[in-house]
Amino acid sequence: MNVPISELPRVVIIGGGFGGVSLARKLEKKPFQVVMLDKRNYHTFQPLLYQVSTSGLEPDSIAYPIRKILKRNNNAYFRMAEVKNIYDKKRVVETNIGEITYDYLVIATGSKTNFFGNKSVEENAIWMKTVPQALNLRSLILENFEEATIAKDPERRKSLLNFVIAGAGPTGVELSGALAELRRNVIPKDYQDIDPEEIHIHLIEGLDKVLPPMSDESSANAQKYLEELGVEIHLNTFVDSYEDNIVKTNNEDLSFNTETFIWSAGVTGAAIDGLKNEALIDKANRYNVNTFNQIEGYENIFAIGDIALMTSEEFPKGHPMVAQPAIQQGKHLAKNLLRTINKQKLLPFEYLDKGTMATVGRNKAVVDLDNVKFGGAFAWFVWMFVHLWFLVGFRNRIVTFFNWTYSYINYDRAARLIVRPFKANKEKSPD
């Protein structure tokens, strides 16, 4: 085929997350011009963000320049751009760097933090969906320790050393486990002025178990591991407000005085303006797609990953908003786009559940596979292996592996750098 690139049908992919990247890779050397748009110049390996927040890894271990991902594909272009609107009739997306036309549009914008309308939480809490946010949290945690060493007022000291996390999904569980490891391994060595017993880590969950999507067995194991690490778990508890450093809950007797309230209790689709009304399902803010990932009302506009709501008998509320459905839908859509230009019938997407897992701390993780559930040290090794395997790029894997080995042997977390103090400027990057 010697069609010039400019005459190939153009696939515009909005978002360089798991879905967008796996689609773009599968379109390598295929008769499409691929344009990937993202407001950041890197892909983020979100499952390991909590390791950045807790000084285990630097951003380059979990973020990978999108241009490096695309460079094997001569037909692929990257543009660092934020999409403002879609004009479906003109087949154009409007961005902060101008208009871009498309033949096929793929929305892979993922999800953002959901505050369920709670303004006091949105204004005062901290959360962690992006690399700069994870670095903000890293700074905040370390600044708290530094301030606590000199705080004389006991109430203030308590507030600095109380860490409260809302939401016991994988992020909340992994973060509270990592904080508990910091308390156990780093504080006694480096902070003579803080007694580890003064540090409290509270994990609040509205449902009746931690890791709600996992099996009861794994939830129970994760809860046991967290409690062994000294994490204080509050189930069936909802956050009412967070103001003046006080977290109030639906339980009148349960409130927390804390300068660090981390919100990891929900996500919602990061939708874009401009599509027909029927495209969006209001509640979850996800695009309603059919089994070919076509958005309702369109033949040439697709959604994949967290932002796509594909319901079925097995998944009446859509697929879980995690990496695997996004990766699988990206790969599948590549096939369907090829079938489209070859005038073949599209194939329906089928999700292959490869299992879920979460790590709690040193030697402790839980894994749910189809027929097997297991926990403990072996699960922890599986967790590490899978996460290293899925990290993009040889170099990231090696650096991450080295950092984990170092931390494991030395009971240490080496990237404890307050590069940009958070409290002074309180800059909150958007999701």
Add this chain to the structure above:
Amino acid sequence: MNVPISELPRVVIIGGGFGGVSLARKLEKKPFQVVMLDKRNYHTFQPLLYQVSTSGLEPDSIAYPIRKILKRNNNAYFRMAEVKNIYDKKRVVETNIGEITYDYLVIATGSKTNFFGNKSVEENAIWMKTVPQALNLRSLILENFEEATIAKDPERRKSLLNFVIAGAGPTGVELSGALAELRRNVIPKDYQDIDPEEIHIHLIEGLDKVLPPMSDESSANAQKYLEELGVEIHLNTFVDSYEDNIVKTNNEDLSFNTETFIWSAGVTGAAIDGLKNEALIDKANRYNVNTFNQIEGYENIFAIGDIALMTSEEFPKGHPMVAQPAIQQGKHLAKNLLRTINKQKLLPFEYLDKGTMATVGRNKAVVDLDNVKFGGAFAWFVWMFVHLWFLVGFRNRIVTFFNWTYSYINYDRAARLIVRPFKANKEKSPD
């Protein structure tokens, strides 16, 4: 000795740079209470900052938590604090976290960027004395490449792809060499829309050679290497102003249209208010010290490193403002402090010049030792070995070594992440 820590004489060290850290380490297990103050919680290995700016290393490779450095010493305390003033009569330093008393005070605050009163440069240029500044420069360079891929106006495109560096000391030389390597190795692979020939790297120096403090032979070699890499060198040239993206020089025919003007043309002492007038030598803003590093007019207040001006026949303008004199003075002062409490006579400091070196690019460096000057690939290996050796901590060495090996084999720079875009907020951290 079983004197309680609180009764030991207290040495307050202001600054966790090379001087402060080497002093603190030599005071381990000695009969002093050591309090180190720094406004950051980490020690910065400044000679490798340019590698952070050019996407070669992440901050954790060149920054090291001060608490980790001090943790072997039970008598040492760290306080993250900015010193505002010294009250010599009360023997107290005033900080943003309160007053701290001392028996011996050591000022090791180093140097900051010197603009020689040029306001337009100070307001509009970018510089690189700290980790956040180096990250700002990294973002700026990458943002420029991203913008250039879509810039249609040829003047703007030129301005984005022109990099102008003032000052051909080690920082300016190493930075322009690293930029030239980026142009040669990364741009062709990752930016189809930029022709490497469009990128210009200009190095401006007021004196008649690059690396002015080095031997003529090494200067000539460094200049040759830079020119081979395509760096455009302008000697005997002074910057007049930088406004509206135009760098004007004392040569009317020589001006540059650039969005990236990097100032590395001078440093000045980072002095603190409060000492007697005779303590400071106005021009260089360094403290006048005797051969025991005592500041003029004081017996118990010392200065070491860049901030200390110790003149001698061999060094009429004081020692060079680089790592070695700071490290040696820190170690020497530890001995003299011990001699003080043992009522022994103080020993004068003697500087042992271990040589100077600078790297220009792949396989290219220059080294000046006492009797030998050499350049090329062997010098480059020596440079790498010495820099790895002096990096604090086993872990930093390994990660840095791996990153360098990776970059060397792959002709790549992996940390090309715009984590915090610079242009939108133009935050300039203080020196």
